[in-house]
Amino acid sequence: MASRGTKDFIDLAAHDGGHLRHLLALTGRLKSGELGGRPLEGRCLAMIFRKSSTRTRVSTEVGMAQLGGHALMISDRDSQMGRGESVRDTARVLSRYVDAILIRTFGHDEVVELAREASVPVINGLTDLLHPCQVMADLFTAVEEFGDDVRGLRVAWIGDGNNMAHSWLNAASRLGFTLRLACPPGYGPDAEILARARSAGDVEMVDSPADAAAGARVVTTDVWASMGQEDEQAAREKAFAGYCVDEAVMERAHPAGIFLHCLPAHRGEEVTAAVIDGGRSRVYREAENRLHVIKAILLDLIG
Numbered sequence: 001m002a003s004r005g006t007k008d009f010i011d012l013a014a015h016d017g018g019h020l021r022h023l024l025a026l027t028g029r030l031k032s033g034e035l036g037g038r039p040l041e042g043r044c045l046a047m048i049f050r051k052s053s054t055r056t057r058v059s060t061e062v063g064m065a066q067l068g069g070h071a072l073m074i075s076d077r078d079s080q081m082g083r084g085e086s087v088r089d090t091a092r093v094l095s096r097y098v099d100a101i102l103i104r105t106f107g108h109d110e111v112v113e114l115a116r117e118a119s120v121p122v123i124n125g126l127t128d129l130l131h132p133c134q135v136m137a138d139l140f141t142a143v144e145e146f147g148d149d150v151r152g153l154r155v156a157w158i159g160d161g162n163n164m165a166h167s168w169l170n171a172a173s174r175l176g177f178t179l180r181l182a183c184p185p186g187y188g189p190d191a192e193i194l195a196r197a198r199s200a201g202d203v204e205m206v207d208s209p210a211d212a213a214a215g216a217r218v219v220t221t222d223v224w225a226s227m228g229q230e231d232e233q234a235a236r237e238k239a240f241a242g243y244c245v246d247e248a249v250m251e252r253a254h255p256a257g258i259f260l261h262c263l264p265a266h267r268g269e270e271v272t273a274a275v276i277d278g279g280r281s282r283v284y285r286e287a288e289n290r291l292h293v294i295k296a297i298l299l300d301l302i303g
């Protein structure tokens with residue numbers, strides 16, 4: 001197995017391509033049932049959710065149960081973290097109870113600090129900056145559709161230069177597939193993450209959704225306003241007009257091209273109902289794959 005590079009799963013850029021491909025292969029073996037049993041018997045995972053979640057929370061809790069372990073939910077409403085207890089103290093205390101910690105929060109620095117202070121592995125369940133577990137599920141969905149050679153993929157990102165876009169950029173920098181991004185002016189990705197991905201792989205910003213989608217095997221997008229940006233919704237609706245994945249955009253894709261969306265989606269904003277509910281959409285398989293991917297990550301970290 002390739003080196004992990006880190007005890008944690010926080011940022012795809014911290015893992016080499018060999019390790020990411022290993023995780024995708026492990027996901028396939030778990031999904032097919034080739035790997036079974038209860039390898040995490042007696043292990044506990046703390047899940048800290050400071051933002052809402054359906055897929056991440058449920059897939060992780062169910063994944064731990066299927067592997068024979070236990071997951072416990074910690075929210076701001078019922079923990080001392082919600083009353084201001086420090087990340088450092090939380091990390092040090094939880095490390096004495098559990099075998100790993102998954103966290104979803106706002107600032108990425110909080111996850112980095114948690115991992116620095118914790119003696120157990122930390123998994124990033126989404127920050128304002130990154131959403132690595134989701135992009136691994138998206139990549140696995142693409143591999144199921146098109147085969148193992150991730151390098152041959154052409155991916156179109158249309159919309160906000162947000163946490164999902166950043167994790168796609170990090171994945172491209174490590175796995176070497178082609179990525180084209182079309183983002184509204186002023187809503188592009190982080191300059192440093194973009195520069196790193198461009199220097200490592202075939203990554204370019206393009207002018208329009210149609211240009212991004214040209215020949216793409218995967219066309220993907222996300223909401224115009226992410227969690228924490230609700231008060232920007234009106235301004236973003238103006239800025240993102242024209243950045244909707246509709247049938248005309250999908251027509252530009254590769255004839256076998258598929259549509260992915262991490263969900264939740266806003267039909268009529270970033271994607272039309274005809275596309276997300278149409279024959280080229282794989283969004284529910286993609287959501288299912290969150291379960292298989294998180295099981296692979298958990299096994300890899302604490303198995």
Ligand code: CP
Nearest residue numbers: 053054055056262263
């Ligand atoms: N895609 C995703 O992370 O969904 P949740 O917000 O429901 O976890």
Ligand code: NVA
Nearest residue numbers: 162222226227262263
């Ligand atoms: N970009 C979205 C992803 C949700 C899974 C958000 O951060 O709200």
